Amino acid sequence: MRIGVTGSEGLIGSVLCAALERAGHEARRFDVRNDTRTPHYGDVREPELVAHFVEGCDGVVHLGAVSRVILGEREPERCVATNEVGTRNVLDAAAAASSKPWVIFASSREVYGESQKLPVHEDAALSPVNIYGRTKAAAERATVEARARGINTAVLRFSNVYGATRDHADRVVPAFCRGAALGHPLRVDGSLHTFDFTHLDDTLAGVLKAIEVMASGERNLPPIHLLTGRPTTLGQLAVMAAAAGGWRSEIHEAPSRSFDVGRFVGDPARARELLGWEAKRSLDEGVRTFVRDFAREHNTLEELPG
16 A cells, blocks of 8 residues: 655654555655655645645555644644644545545544543543644544545544654653653653553554554544553653662652643543554553663663663
């Protein structure tokens, strides 16, 4: 298959492209981080570039986005243009393409906002509390509505994906794990905030399962969580990281940010039922490995326990 991947150089996109190519597929890359002089450059805000990229694809995994809550708060117009308008551009291109590719849209647990009941099921109301979440919810609606135009679409909702040292340095899991690897203090913005953390390897496996299902001709997938269903507070996460780093890092508590969701744990049952997928990596194991990855990069591996 020829599969287009927007956001191909990102955390998930880069490993997805590599996995597709290992499996014998063609991964067509599209990302603003690529050199503008190469065919892999692309911006989802530019309809003509998107149309050229989508034409000839059997399927598209749409990961390209302003991918962080804090960036959405800082640059709301860019967030809307990329996440909402950009998604419509991808869907329009798929509808117009002679190859009629299916489209998998990468969404987020942020679409639920502050849910009162945990774990959250996919059918729970969408009530985002920040700009990023609102753009993802709007893009989800557009993705589902595009089925009326004959496009086969699906929505996957991710939750706190971690596991690669090239990730944004100030995201919570890489920040804690890098800090622990270097013996730096760990700042916890809301120690009781509770989330569902999913390892990159598990997320990749879930996306590949979804691709298999879409390629088989499935046309009516409901939104699906790719997550563990296991709650962890930020305070517990900091302790895991500090322990993995040999307790060389002090843990400092700080107030939470006003635009952050305070708690989320998702129900993973639908992914097991419809995709035959479930998360395998425990957070404790993932954090220990992640701290060692950072330590290896910074030549501090000998300072860690074990």
